Amino acid sequence: MNKETHISICGIGPGNPDYISNIIYTEVEKADVLVGGKRQLSIFQKAEKEHCVFDGKTDNLKKSIDKYHGKYIVVLVSGDTGFYSLRRFIVEAFPHANIEVFPGISSFQYFYAKLSLGYEQAFLTSIHGIETDYIQKLKKYSSVFLLTDRKNNYKTIAKKLIENGYGDRRLHIGNNLSYDNEQIISLRAIEVAELDTDFPLCSVIIENPEKE
Numbered sequence: 001m002n003k004e005t006h007i008s009i010c011g012i013g014p015g016n017p018d019y020i021s022n023i024i025y026t027e028v029e030k031a032d033v034l035v036g037g038k039r040q041l042s043i044f045q046k047a048e049k050e051h052c053v054f055d056g057k058t059d060n061l062k063k064s065i066d067k068y069h070g071k072y073i074v075v076l077v078s079g080d081t082g083f084y085s086l087r088r089f090i091v092e093a094f095p096h097a098n099i100e101v102f103p104g105i106s107s108f109q110y111f112y113a114k115l116s117l118g119y120e121q122a123f124l125t126s127i128h129g130i131e132t133d134y135i136q137k138l139k140k141y142s143s144v145f146l147l148t149d150r151k152n153n154y155k156t157i158a159k160k161l162i163e164n165g166y167g168d169r170r171l172h173i174g175n176n177l178s179y180d181n182e183q184i185i186s187l188r189a190i191e192v193a194e195l196d197t198d199f200p201l202c203s204v205i206i207e208n209p210e211k212e
Helices: 022-030 036-044 058-066 087-094 109-113 135-139 152-163
Strands: 006-013 035-036 050-052 072-078 100-103 122-126 144-149 170-175 183-188 201-208
Touching: 006 022, 006 087, 022 072, 022 135, 035 036, 035 058, 035 100, 036 050, 036 144, 050 109, 087 109, 109 122, 109 144, 109 170, 109 201, 135 144, 135 152, 152 170, 152 201
Parallel strands: 006 072, 006 100, 035 050, 035 072, 122 144
Antiparallel strands: 144 201, 170 183, 170 201
């Protein structure tokens, strides 16, 4: 009988090892293979495990995992497993594998906590390669959290807010959250539009205390 492939999908939080739960380290110890991006794998470089680098292409990821049939595979994902992670792809791509999911601290949990804010009245989403009408959402929620990309970045967000009459709304921009070089900037949208800072992949919170 062929040994069943085991895949543990492990959320490693915002990036700082201090925010990784003990059970994730336990799963890494069990693993035959660690799968993840270079930054995720670097956290566990001392673990004597085979590393498989995820290049961002899911087709390549499936081919790589297929090569480790019958192995104990740990897939490291940033933030939390349930918030725009690889979890959905892996569950659908490997229906016959034994899959376990271990949550981590999400980027929005970390960011809201750093600002002493709650997210009970927040809309949480991503514009990382995804179209989302966050202007309409802002009308209904006290804040909107956005995962960004290079195209849909903090300046694009600020410009859109200004164009829609929300230039006075406060934006919180978080770059390298939880790392030693973490940067958090809080300004009105009209001020953010004048910034000239390179935050290629950051998180943004738009506050809207005057929601309709």
